[in-house]
Amino acid sequence: MRTRGYSVICALAVSLLIGTASVEAQQTNQSRILIHMKTSLAEDDAQICAVPNVAWAAVKAGHRVTILVDASAVTSVTKGFGFFRRLVGSESTALDRAGLPERERQSVSEQMGVPLEQVPHNYGEYFEILKRKLGVEIYGNRTMMLLYKIDLDRVATSITPVSLDRMVQLFSEADRIIVY
Numbered sequence: 001m002r003t004r005g006y007s008v009i010c011a012l013a014v015s016l017l018i019g020t021a022s023v024e025a026q027q028t029n030q031s032r033i034l035i036h037m038k039t040s041l042a043e044d045d046a047q048i049c050a051v052p053n054v055a056w057a058a059v060k061a062g063h064r065v066t067i068l069v070d071a072s073a074v075t076s077v078t079k080g081f082g083f084f085r086r087l088v089g090s091e092s093t094a095l096d097r098a099g100l101p102e103r104e105r106q107s108v109s110e111q112m113g114v115p116l117e118q119v120p121h122n123y124g125e126y127f128e129i130l131k132r133k134l135g136v137e138i139y140g141n142r143t144m145m146l147l148y149k150i151d152l153d154r155v156a157t158s159i160t161p162v163s164l165d166r167m168v169q170l171f172s173e174a175d176r177i178i179v180y
Contacts, residue, residue: 036179
């Protein structure tokens with residue numbers, strides 16, 4: 001009887017250890033990743049265009065992803081930003097006008113395991129997919145928008161303007177921060 005009781009206790013302990021290891025593995029896999037997007041499309045398209053690819057790959061790997069649009073990058077998510085575009089009443093952002101090269105679309109299709117038809121054609125659409133279909137939270141620095149004299153109603157719908165306090169909170173909650 002004593003041996004049987006000992007075996008049951010050992011089995012329960014092993015089950016508890018395995019369960020704890022499993023929960024720790026899930027928590028490790030569920031890291032909160034903050035992608036800090038600081039560079040405008042006009043300054044360096046290679047940096048800003050890497051953001052959605054990295055975000056999608058991180059979501060696919062099981063991480064919770066937040067994108068923070070900051071510094072000059074706020075101009076790339078604003079409809080009609082710039083003197084000329086404002087004059088003609090442009091209803092698109094720089095990201096909307098930046099098409100994904102076909103090679104990149106094919107590469108993303110292969111790497112993410114989705115049909116080519118499901119890969120966006122431009123970066124504005126890409127951000128919408130990240131937010132609406134993949135659950136990526138996307139915020140923009142409201143103070144920087146005001147410094148660039150951006151009307152908050154002209155910011156892409158996928159971006160939620162936030163205060164500096166909220167930005168600090170995003171940084172402090174992140175397990176990992178990637179800067180572009």
